[in-house]
Structures are given as C-alpha cells and as structure tokens.
Amino acid sequence: MSDEVSPRLHVPAPAIRAGDTPDFSHVTIPRAGEVRRPAPDCGAEEMRDLAFSIIRVLNRQGEAVGPWAGALDEDTLRAGLRDMMMLRTYDARMLTAQRQGKISFYMQHLGEEAISCAFQRALRQGDMNFPTYRQAGLLVAAGYPLVKMMCQVYSNDGDPVRGRQLPVFYSSKEHGFFSISGNLATQYVQAVGWAMAAAIRGERHLAAGWIGDGSTAESDFHGALVFASTYKPPVILNIVNNQWAISTFQGIARGGAGTFAARAHGFGLPALRVDGNDYLAVHAAAQWAAERARRDLGPTLIEFVTYRVGGHSTSDDPSAYRPKEEGRAWPLGDPILRLKAHLIARGAWSDERHAQAEAEIAYQVAAAQKEAEAIGTLHGGRRPSPRDMFEDVFAKMPPHLLRQRHEMGY
Amino acid sequence: MTMIEAIRDAHVVAMERDANVVAMGEDVGYFGGVFRCTAGLQKRFGVERCFDTPISELGIVGTAIGMAAYGLRPVVEIQFADYMYPAYDQIVSEAARLRYRSAGEFTCPLVVRMPTGGGIFGAQTHSQSPEALFTHVAGLKTVVPSNPRDAKGLLLAAIADPDPVIFLEPKRLYNGPFDGHFDRPSTPWSKHELGEVEDGVIEVPLGKAHIARAGAAATLIAYGTMVHVAHSAVDECGADVEVIDLRTLLPLDLEAIVASVNKTGRCIVLHEATLTSGFGAELAALVQAECFYALEAPVLRVAGWDTPYPHAQEHDYFPGPARVIRAIRAVLGG
Known part of the structure; x- marks a missing residue:
C-alpha cells in the first residue's frame, strides 16, 4: 500500500515551442530502402513492424533504392513533379488572393504536396477519395481544370458548388473527389460505407478515406476502423501526420501510443508508415494498398509522416506556437526538391528544364486566375444568385422553402 | 397486421x-x-x-x-x-x-x-x-x-x-x-x-396530412401516438373536434392545418415530446401567423413535461386524455 500516491494529470507537451531551436532528434528516420516490402496478401500479424518504421525510397543522393522503389517511368515521374509544382504555385497564388481580400479564406499544402499528388496516381476511374481540406493534389493529379478549382475558391458564378462552401471545399464525382465536409473525421467512416456498397454490388471500385493526425481522436476514426475490420471492404484508410493540429502537437491525439499507424493493429488491419515527403514511397505504398483492395484482400491503413510547413489556414499564425525555422529543420526534406533531384540523378531532368517548367506553370496558373477573376471574386463580378441558395436542400423544393424564397424576392 | x-x-x-x-x-x-x-x-x-x-x-x-x-x-x-x-x-x-x-x-x-x-x-x-x-x-x-x-x-x-x-x-x-x-x-x-393493410405497394405520400376525424368546433393537431390520445379525448368530452394526423412533420402539410383552423377557429397542438422548443411551438407559430383572424382562442399546446422521461411516474408524465380534455374545454371557453 505504500506505493499509493495521488494521481496527477499528465498533459503531453512538445519539447520545442516558439522561440526554441528546432529539434527533430527524437524522430527516428530509417535509411531509404531499409524497410522490407511484404507481399500484399501478407497477414496483418506478420507485418506489425511496418507500423513502427518509415518506408522510404529516395536517398540523399536522389537514388530510388530498396524493395519499395517501384517502376514508375520517367514520363510519369515528370508528370508527378509537375503536379506538385502546380499545386505549390496554385497555393501561393491563392494565398496572395486571400491577403488581397479577393477570397475569404485559404488552406495551403506547403510541404505535403507529394501525398495527394502521388496517391491519386495509384487510383483508377471509378475509385473515390473522401478527402480533407489538404488533399487538393488528388484533383490536380486527376486532371481537374484549374479554373474550376479557382472559381470554387472565389465562390463566383463559375463555382461548381454554387458558392455554398468555404474555399478549398471542392467536389468532383467524375474525378473521384467526394464533397468535403469540414467537420473533421466524419468522412472517414463514409469511405468505409462507400467501399461496403462497392462490395455489396460486387463492383471493382475502391475508396480512400483521409484524416489528419489530430482528428484520429474523433470517435468516427474508431467507428471507421471497426466497420472496416468487420466487413473488410476495399478501402484505404490514410492518416496524414503533419505533426500539428493547428497549435496542438501530435502527441495530444496520439497519447502514449507508439504511432498512429499502430492503431490499426487492434483491428487486425495491416498498417504501413510512409515518408510522406517521398513521392516514390507514397506512390508505392498507395499501389500496394490498392492492390490489396483490388484483390479483395481487405482494408489497409497508411500513416504518411510529413510536416505542415505553412499555417493551418490563412486564419492561423504558427509563429505563436512553434519555431519559425522548424519547417527547414524537418528531416524528411522538401518533396519537390527530392523528386527533382531524383529525376536529375536519373538524367531525366535538369535545372534548366526545372526553371522552364516553373515559368510555364506560373504562366498557366496566372492565366487561370485571370480567367476565374474575369467571372468574379467573393466580393465582385458575377456571383451565384441568392435564388440559388434555396436549391438542392432537397431534390424537390418543399412549399416552406419556396415561400421563403418568394419572401426574399426571388 | x-x-x-x-x-x-x-x-x-x-x-x-x-x-x-x-x-x-x-x-x-x-x-x-x-x-x-x-x-x-x-x-x-x-x-x-x-x-x-x-x-x-x-x-x-x-x-x-x-x-x-x-x-x-x-x-x-x-x-x-x-x-x-x-x-x-x-x-x-x-x-x-x-x-x-x-x-x-x-x-x-x-x-x-x-x-x-x-x-x-x-x-x-x-x-x-x-x-x-x-x-x-x-x-x-x-x-x-x-x-x-x-x-x-x-x-x-x-x-x-x-x-x-x-x-x-x-x-x-x-x-x-x-x-x-x-x-x-x-x-x-x-x-x-x-x-388492415393491403399487399404490395401502398401509396401514402410524404407531406400529406390526414384528417383522422372531422369536426367543426376546434382542431387538434397530432402525430404518432397522440393521434389515438386525441381520439379518446374527443370521444370522452363529446365535443365536435377535428383531429389532424400530420403523418409527416417536414415537409409539413400546412394547407390542411390552415383549412381546418380557419374553419374551427380553435387549435390545440399535441405531442409527447417535451414542451419547450418542441415541434408544437413551430405549429403554434404557423397557425397564429396564417389563421390569426379566424382564431377565437389562443393556440394551446399539450406536451410532455420539460423533464427527462421518468420511470415510475410514466403515467403522470405522458400527456394523456385528461390533459387533452382540459385543453379542449379551455379553447371552447368551457
């Protein structure tokens, strides 16, 4: 009995805060190529180690090494590089547009471009992502028109969702991009349901759920894993661990557990932990999980380890809670520079071609922006009609809504 | 069935x-x-x-x-x-x-x-x-x-x-x-x-109320269990009261409600759910706005008390016929 003491509340805290020197020495980074690649039909119990390591392909010399190196051809890799560059340029433009007051709000991907851009390349027409607000690379890589994306952000008359959603809450069924909710984690379990429907119908489509490190704490995450574990539908459950949930470090959601990936083990689901800043590693992991889904081997959970270099949104000021230089200190580097170095090492790219591509992309984005702004911005030009706000509440407008619309004068 | x-x-x-x-x-x-x-x-x-x-x-x-x-x-x-x-x-x-x-x-x-x-x-x-x-x-x-x-x-x-x-x-x-x-x-x-329920498909559209009992002196608006409570209350007090079974709360058959209250001039809303901010408040607000000049008495509500649903006191909690009859008498001026 002498061991008894009064309990004390344990509140995890990051070792490093604003004003401190960045330090990621606690993050264990395995060498590229070091992590084994089990066969996709490997049982979850036989591959538990993969939830505690980090699958990496690109080494410091820019070489693709090890069993996850894959066989993406140079055209595909160059297209992937362009996708990431396009997303970064687009983000920078939209960020400026927000600062200029042309849009209300924006969320950028800085440092996380590889995850959504590479993942999409493992999907097919008819597959469906249930994304969060930081996976617009899925749309870019699926070839969604840039002008349409911008019109959504501007909430102008060209906005496919008629000005009803916050900027970046895109939706495109054709491009396998489910309408974004904004209530965190709710769509993780819907992805499981969508995949269950594909299984009920016996149709060869897979679903991909997306969630951040912070919102894995929501009960929807637990529900999604329970249902995925029970019905084993063709679903890939992605966790983007970018270290920060606004100002809250990932240790608050993770608690005492080893990794987010390891959460899958209690559900008997195979889990991978992947370098999210390594385009080739992301693609290889996505391909591995997609193969499992397409062979009806069941769900896969993937934790992508990355770092949110920018603020959570334009309403956020990360310098208030973490060192300004932390992004530069992040040990997994910059996804664009890493793929660029790889292509150059392969003799498939050069600094000159890169500079030329940058100029072309900047021109394309500027031209798209001009086109979108010619339609309108949040505060000027052609905007969706107020009449439109009463549409699509129901398939057929009930009498009370019609009365309210008439009352407004439409 | x-x-x-x-x-x-x-x-x-x-x-x-x-x-x-x-x-x-x-x-x-x-x-x-x-x-x-x-x-x-x-x-x-x-x-x-x-x-x-x-x-x-x-x-x-x-x-x-x-x-x-x-x-x-x-x-x-x-x-x-x-x-x-x-x-x-x-x-x-x-x-x-x-x-x-x-x-x-x-x-x-x-x-x-x-x-x-x-x-x-x-x-x-x-x-x-x-x-x-x-x-x-x-x-x-x-x-x-x-x-x-x-x-x-x-x-x-x-x-x-x-x-x-x-x-x-x-x-x-x-x-x-x-x-x-x-x-x-x-x-x-x-x-x-x-x-008595027919085999196969039956058409009962959403958004269409049913006049469960015709009457001229007052209108009782009810749904679910309270439709049957309304019937027994009307039987017992002998008044000529109309009972509307809403069937669908949303979309609401406002036309049926307005037609009835404009005819009777008196209205009581019933539900088993708690009173405050209940659906009855919506109904009462609509009736006073749509039928104001036809109304001969305030719109009354009979509902569950604003407490959690109790166990032993269930019979006291449930808005039964006695409470409905009191409300009918009140709107009829008896």
Whole structure:
C-alpha cells in the first residue's frame, strides 16, 4: 500500500515551442530502402513492424533504392513533379488572393504536396477519395481544370458548388473527389460505407478515406476502423501526420501510443508508415494498398509522416506556437526538391528544364486566375444568385422553402 | 397486421422491387431486430442485403451515408431513438447537407428508422421523442406514422425518396393503438380497421396530412401516438373536434392545418415530446401567423413535461386524455 500516491494529470507537451531551436532528434528516420516490402496478401500479424518504421525510397543522393522503389517511368515521374509544382504555385497564388481580400479564406499544402499528388496516381476511374481540406493534389493529379478549382475558391458564378462552401471545399464525382465536409473525421467512416456498397454490388471500385493526425481522436476514426475490420471492404484508410493540429502537437491525439499507424493493429488491419515527403514511397505504398483492395484482400491503413510547413489556414499564425525555422529543420526534406533531384540523378531532368517548367506553370496558373477573376471574386463580378441558395436542400423544393424564397424576392 | 408486420412488409416490397435497398443495424440481421421489424429479411434476401452491425450509431449512419452516395438505398435501424445522438453529427452535418454542398453531385437517399416515444416503462433511455431535433435541420424529412397502413405506405415513400428521411416509429403503437389510458387494455391492430393493410405497394405520400376525424368546433393537431390520445379525448368530452394526423412533420402539410383552423377557429397542438422548443411551438407559430383572424382562442399546446422521461411516474408524465380534455374545454371557453 505504500506505493499509493495521488494521481496527477499528465498533459503531453512538445519539447520545442516558439522561440526554441528546432529539434527533430527524437524522430527516428530509417535509411531509404531499409524497410522490407511484404507481399500484399501478407497477414496483418506478420507485418506489425511496418507500423513502427518509415518506408522510404529516395536517398540523399536522389537514388530510388530498396524493395519499395517501384517502376514508375520517367514520363510519369515528370508528370508527378509537375503536379506538385502546380499545386505549390496554385497555393501561393491563392494565398496572395486571400491577403488581397479577393477570397475569404485559404488552406495551403506547403510541404505535403507529394501525398495527394502521388496517391491519386495509384487510383483508377471509378475509385473515390473522401478527402480533407489538404488533399487538393488528388484533383490536380486527376486532371481537374484549374479554373474550376479557382472559381470554387472565389465562390463566383463559375463555382461548381454554387458558392455554398468555404474555399478549398471542392467536389468532383467524375474525378473521384467526394464533397468535403469540414467537420473533421466524419468522412472517414463514409469511405468505409462507400467501399461496403462497392462490395455489396460486387463492383471493382475502391475508396480512400483521409484524416489528419489530430482528428484520429474523433470517435468516427474508431467507428471507421471497426466497420472496416468487420466487413473488410476495399478501402484505404490514410492518416496524414503533419505533426500539428493547428497549435496542438501530435502527441495530444496520439497519447502514449507508439504511432498512429499502430492503431490499426487492434483491428487486425495491416498498417504501413510512409515518408510522406517521398513521392516514390507514397506512390508505392498507395499501389500496394490498392492492390490489396483490388484483390479483395481487405482494408489497409497508411500513416504518411510529413510536416505542415505553412499555417493551418490563412486564419492561423504558427509563429505563436512553434519555431519559425522548424519547417527547414524537418528531416524528411522538401518533396519537390527530392523528386527533382531524383529525376536529375536519373538524367531525366535538369535545372534548366526545372526553371522552364516553373515559368510555364506560373504562366498557366496566372492565366487561370485571370480567367476565374474575369467571372468574379467573393466580393465582385458575377456571383451565384441568392435564388440559388434555396436549391438542392432537397431534390424537390418543399412549399416552406419556396415561400421563403418568394419572401426574399426571388 | 401489426405496425411491426407492416414495417417488415414495406421492407420486403422495397427490397423485392429494388436490389439497391439494403437493411442494417444492431441485431437487425440474424435476429430480425429487437422489435422484430426486420425478421426474416436476411433469410429471404441474403446477408449482403440485411445484416448486423457493430454497436456504433455513428458507424451505422456514417457507413450508410457512404453507401447512399455510392447508389444504394440503405434503410438503417437505430435500436431506440434515444441512442441516435452518437449519429447526430453524421445526420445533421453530413446526410442533410450532402446534396446542398455538392450542388446535387452527391446525394443521400437514406432512411434512418428509430422507435420513438414512451409508454412501455422504458425510462429516460427508451422513451424520448426527438423529432424537433430533426425538423430543425435543413435537408431532412421527418415522418411519424400513427397506424400500420400509414407505416407501410410512408416507409415505402421514404425509401423511394431521393433525400434522407428520419422515420420515427412510435413503439407504443407497434402492437396496437394506445389511447393514453394505461389502466385499460388496448385493442390489438388485428381488431382495428387501420390494421388492415393491403399487399404490395401502398401509396401514402410524404407531406400529406390526414384528417383522422372531422369536426367543426376546434382542431387538434397530432402525430404518432397522440393521434389515438386525441381520439379518446374527443370521444370522452363529446365535443365536435377535428383531429389532424400530420403523418409527416417536414415537409409539413400546412394547407390542411390552415383549412381546418380557419374553419374551427380553435387549435390545440399535441405531442409527447417535451414542451419547450418542441415541434408544437413551430405549429403554434404557423397557425397564429396564417389563421390569426379566424382564431377565437389562443393556440394551446399539450406536451410532455420539460423533464427527462421518468420511470415510475410514466403515467403522470405522458400527456394523456385528461390533459387533452382540459385543453379542449379551455379553447371552447368551457
């Protein structure tokens, strides 16, 4: 009995805060190529180690090494590089547009471009992502028109969702991009349901759920894993661990557990932990999980380890809670520079071609922006009609809504 | 046919005519539901179309939303309406808004069934009537049948509807009409004319009220169990009172209400749910705005007391015929 003491509340805290020197020495980074690649039909119990390591392909010399190196051809890799560059340029433009007051709000991907851009390349027409607000690379890589994306952000008359959603809450069924909710984690379990429907119908489509490190704490995450574990539908459950949930470090959601990936083990689901800043590693992991889904081997959970270099949104000021230089200190580097170095090492790219591509992309984005702004911005030009706000509440407008619309004068 | 059999029959008809209709929920598959509303469906249609789920209301509704967006027509059961709160975020933030926020690109043809109301000594976790929590949400339809025939027809309409429908089944009516008299045995549906339910498809459209009893002196607006309480109260006090069975709360058949109150000049709203901010407040507000010059008396409400649903005091809590009769006398000036 002498061991008894009064309990004390344990509140995890990051070792490093604003004003401190960045330090990621606690993050264990395995060498590229070091992590084994089990066969996709490997049982979850036989591959538990993969939830505690980090699958990496690109080494410091820019070489693709090890069993996850894959066989993406140079055209595909160059297209992937362009996708990431396009997303970064687009983000920078939209960020400026927000600062200029042309849009209300924006969320950028800085440092996380590889995850959504590479993942999409493992999907097919008819597959469906249930994304969060930081996976617009899925749309870019699926070839969604840039002008349409911008019109959504501007909430102008060209906005496919008629000005009803916050900027970046895109939706495109054709491009396998489910309408974004904004209530965190709710769509993780819907992805499981969508995949269950594909299984009920016996149709060869897979679903991909997306969630951040912070919102894995929501009960929807637990529900999604329970249902995925029970019905084993063709679903890939992605966790983007970018270290920060606004100002809250990932240790608050993770608690005492080893990794987010390891959460899958209690559900008997195979889990991978992947370098999210390594385009080739992301693609290889996505391909591995997609193969499992397409062979009806069941769900896969993937934790992508990355770092949110920018603020959570334009309403956020990360310098208030973490060192300004932390992004530069992040040990997994910059996804664009890493793929660029790889292509150059392969003799498939050069600094000159890169500079030329940058100029072309900047021109394309500027031209798209001009086109979108010619339609309108949040505060000027052609905007969706107020009449439109009463549409699509129901398939057929009930009498009370019609009365309210008439009352407004439409 | 009991209301349970009518609900089961609606499932059979819907599942036979559309392979996209699937039923799921806690104990719904092998056992057929704790109230037996889905009994036999798994055997008849296979485990892929009627199956048991983990005990996770958010999981049930959340996966059903994904299924509905895919193109299925899930009909899910929440074992008791009192257990729907973990799914409330999925219902309110997701099912109700999917069509709107995607401008019709993604839709959610989903039916969420749940037994509602008290009268079975279920205390605060098996007796609540949360309809106002749904009617307050843009994008949801809310249905409360009062008899087996309506239950079958309305459930078929709900399953065929392109939008999410909350289907509240008054559990006290499952086996027979309950008129609020706890001391008397209730008639089984087999001895009641509304227990006669035709085979096959029945058309009972959403948004259309039913004049359950014609009268000229006052209008009682009710739904679910309270329709039967209204009947017994009117029988007992002998007044010439009209009873409207709303059947669907949203969309609301305002025309039927206005026509009746303009005729009678007096109106009482009944519901079993708690009084404050209940659906009755909406009805009273609409009636005073639409029928102001016809009204001869204030609109009254008879509802559950603003307390959690008690156990031992259930009979005192339930808004039975005595309270309804007092309200009728008050509006008639007696």
